Amino acid sequence: MKILLTGASGLLGASFAAAAQRRGHHVVGIVGAYSGKIPGVALTKTLDLTQLDQLEAFALELFPDAIVNCAAISEPKDCEADPQGSRLLNVALPEKLALLSRHLFATLIHISSEQVFDGTQELYFRDSPTSPTNEYARQKRESEEAVHSICAEFATTLRLPLLMGNSLGRDRSMHERLFAAWSQGQQTPLFTDEIRQPCHVENIASVMVELCERSDLKGVYHWAGEKSLSRFEMGQRIVRHFGLPEDLIIAAQRGDDPRFAHRQARLVFDLTPLASKLKTQPPCFSDQLDTLIVPRNAQAWYHSI
Structure with missing residues (x-):
């Protein structure tokens, strides 16, 4: 084709x-x-x-x-x-x-x-x-x-x-953006009340x-991943997966900053209509983590931890 x-x-x-x-x-x-x-x-x-x-x-x-x-x-x-x-x-x-x-x-x-x-x-x-x-x-x-x-x-x-994933430029996905912030010495606030279904x-x-x-x-x-998590839970799982200090992320709520108060609280899909018809199935979050790599622009920082 x-x-x-x-x-x-x-x-x-x-x-x-x-x-x-x-x-x-x-x-x-x-x-x-x-x-x-x-x-x-x-x-x-x-x-x-x-x-x-x-x-x-x-x-x-x-x-x-x-x-x-x-x-x-x-x-x-x-x-x-x-x-x-x-x-x-x-x-x-x-x-x-x-x-x-x-x-x-x-x-x-x-x-x-x-x-x-x-x-x-x-x-x-x-x-x-x-x-x-x-x-x-x-x-x-x-x-x-x-x-x-x-x-x-x-x-x-x-x-x-x-x-989730590894982009060609190493700057597109959630974990790549987190690594970019961490390598610049920035703690990252992540919302405990914003639920997503990453894939x-x-x-x-x-x-x-x-x-x-x-x-x-x-x-x-x-289409989405198998499980829904808060952004903070995702950050915790990413930090632990790479063996990083857990204080790199900070628990926050959308209302803490007026700029983010409008963000949707919960976006979770019913996947049955498509999942029931495909060979490919929604992935669990741990399998998604296993494919992630440290972005090139953060490797020097990562190896210094």
Whole structure:
């Protein structure tokens, strides 16, 4: 299968490329400023994804069997700072990919987020009403609506949780950002009242490859890890896994700082509709920890502890 992958150098995109290659697929990855090698990508194309006419021309020439969209501006603060700019990647791009999917009769895998929910429910089902609380979440909801209104018969949207893993730049995932702070001598406050369901990108990538290979799983689905934990619990588990001092993290609550009081309290998914149909299963947190490595930029500090 020939797969067009946007966001190929990102945390999730790079993991998907490697997983797809292992399954024998030919991945053509689109990147922006990244110039390094991406394992699993057979051909790399440098392209500004806001230039939708150029993207369309390239996709029509390539004529892929599947399109996988991992490109996004995923930091809520960046979306709040530049709503119009972030909409180009978060809304206009998936809308264009949906049109291309319909034209090419190509499977489309679109990545969305747990953020489309407000965090007030114990458990979120795939048909639970969305209620975004920030600009990033509003854009993600709009992108879902656009994708499925344009090419419902070809599209699968996968809503994802907090991502774990090792990025190419070693600065994208939770543990990498924690190591960056710790290596600069910063203790890290983590919320005890913010519950998430983290999942390793390698596990998610396997799910995405299965979805590319299946024609019967269209629509919106949820995927996440097996267990929900508070951010503080995650930090504790990471610190212990790497044998680090536990005072590197500090227990905090969202209301302690007005900047974070609006953050969703609990984002936990019902995984049954998809997990019951796939070979890949949600991973436990200890297995996710076993794959993590110390980022290069923090190794000197780590070995000095």
